[in-house]
Amino acid sequence: MDLPDQVLELRRELQEVARVRLGGSGIERDREGVFWREGWQVCAEAGVLSLAVPREDGGRGLGLLATIVAMETLGEEVDDLGLLFAINAHLWAGVIPLVHFGTPAQKTTWLPGLLDGSIVAGHGATEPDAGSDVFCMNTTARRDGTDWVLDGTKSFVANGPIADVLIVYAAAEPGRGELGLSGFLVPRDTKGLQFGEPLDKMGLRSAPSGTLVLEDCRIPGDALIGSEGGGAACFNCSMEWERGAILAMHVGRMSRQLDEVVRFAKTRRQFGQPIGAFQSVANRVIDMKLRLETSRPLVHRIGILKDQGRQAMLEAAMAKLHVSEAAVQSSLDAVQIMGSRGYLREGVVERDLRDALGARIYSGTNEMQRVMIARLLGLPSSLPERRSPEAPEG
Ligand SMILES: Cc1cc2nc3c(=O)[nH]c(=O)nc-3n(C[C@H](O)[C@H](O)[C@H](O)COP(=O)(O)OP(=O)(O)OC[C@H]3O[C@@H](n4cnc5c(N)ncnc54)[C@H](O)[C@@H]3O)c2cc1C
Structure with a gap:
């Protein structure tokens, strides 16, 4: 698909920013599980946090397709996918629900800082006993x-x-599923809100994740986001945008992996020949190319639909499922093609594999994407009635 000139210009801009200001492997941050605050600020200064936000809300008003291409570009250029994951969590769990459901006062309070990078957002939906069955939550x-x-x-x-x-x-009443669910803006320093230690994750380690405990956590009435009982709509909006856009960084990474393995397969020689001459190696490269070329249009399509103000639940679920599986499989292929070098922790493909595995789980597991796609295609479901077809996961 030919991208609009404005989007191509943005792509060039971000390539430049990434090459000059977002270099380095980030291997230490991955080992230690440390967030890259300077990288975050560089992205904020480059306008990445405000691309999808309308001008009237203080954003750049470039829309979702532009944001998706931005994420793809950064996924290609920046080693630290954890940084990009943190940016995506901030955008789709925090900024976009606020844009769509926030009151003018909430927007005035929070949006400027969220867009200039001085304020970081996230969302809490999943619970110890409510994962895929997220609307069965117990938080009251x-x-x-x-x-x-x-x-x-x-x-x-x-x-x-x-x-x-x-x-x-x-x-408001646990056990009623999505009915009665509401979303609330809770500032970090709210009394009764406690944070657990960062979780020791397999991948995306520079994007810190953790537990929140709310105990008698009192917030003012105007902290409600959207309508009372409208939490599921807010959450679904978040997920629809997130599934399309967050996977774009993996599309970018697949593109880079492909370049790397082609280079490697042409230069690494065994048995007197470049290993790319062996058909079983070439087949892996070919499969990687096919996965890249089938993934990119799926994520771009979500951008196009949302920019036209259309629903994209089915497309977002398909993109989430396909691209995350493709990213895992292509990372496995990249490790295999590079042999022992691919298996080293000092290389990037080993990290890519660990990072990609997270994509099969976050934004709703791939099994739940299949459940949703089946429902949206009109197939019968064995899940309890409390769900809407658009909303089976966290
Ligand atoms: C990197 C990362 C970041 C995350 N960020 C956030 C966040 O910011 N906020 C947040 O609230 N949550 C977040 N999550 C949590 C995520 O949404 C949940 O992990 C996910 O919804 C699955 O829940 P669970 O882990 O409890 O697994 P479970 O729901 O317990 O599932 C376990 C297994 O059973 C399968 N399964 C369950 N039900 C069905 C079914 N009906 N049909 C078929 N298979 C089924 C699942 O697919 C999975 O394979 C994040 C997770 C990850 C990995």
């Missing part, structure tokens, strides 16, 4: 005068350890 929200009081535990919150504000989903 009760009214007390004009305030709300939240109680519960949220697990695996991306950006949790570094977030300044979180959208926390809670139920």
Whole structure:
């Protein structure tokens, strides 16, 4: 697909920024599980955090396709996918719900800092007993005068350890599924909100994730985001945008892996020949190319649909499923083609594999994407009635 000139210009801009200011392997950050705050600020200064936000809300108003291409470009150029994951969590779990559901006062309070990078956002939906069955959550929200009081535990919150504000989903009456679910803006320093230690994850290690504990956590009435009982709509909006855009960084990474393995297969010689001359090696390269070329249009399509104001739940689920599986398989192929070099922790492909495995789980597991695709195609479902077809995962 031919991209608009404006998007191609953005791509060139970000290539330049990444090459000059976002270099380095980030291997230490991966080992230590350390967030790259300077890299975050560089991306903020380059306008990455505001691309998808309309001009009237202080953003660049370039839309989702431009943001997807930006993420793809950064995925190609920047070694540290954890940084890009943290940016995506911030955008789709925090910024976009605020743009779509926030009141003018909430936008005025939070958006400027969220867009200039001085404020980091995340969201808490998943709980110890509510993962794929996310709407079966136990975190409660009760009214007390004009305030709300939240109680519960949220697990695996991306950006949790570094977030300044979180959208926390809670139920007025647990057990009613998505009915009665509401979203709340909870600043980090709110009394009754506690943060666990960063989780020791397999991949995306420079994107800190953690547990939140809400105990008698009191927030004012105007912290409600969207309508009372409208939490599922807010959450679904988040997920629809996220599934398309977050996978774009993996598309970029697949493109880079392909270049790397082609170079390697042409220069690494065994039995007196470049290894690319062996058909079983070439076949892996060919499969990587096919996965890249089938993944890219899927994510671009979501950008096009959302920029036209259309629904993209089915497309987002398909992109999430296909691209994450492709990213895992292509990372495995890259490791195999590079042999022992691919197996070293000092290389990038080993990290790519660990990072890509996360993509099969976050934004709803791939099994749940299949459940959703089947439902959206009209197939019968064995899941309980409390779900909407658009909303089976966290
Ligand atoms: C890197 C990362 C970042 C994350 N960030 C966030 C975040 O910011 N905020 C947040 O709230 N959550 C976040 N999560 C949590 C994520 O949304 C959940 O891990 C995910 O929804 C699955 O829940 P679970 O881990 O409890 O697995 P479970 O739901 O317990 O699933 C276990 C296995 O059973 C399968 N399974 C479950 N039900 C079905 C079914 N009906 N049909 C078929 N298979 C099924 C699953 O697919 C999976 O393979 C993140 C997770 C990861 C890995």
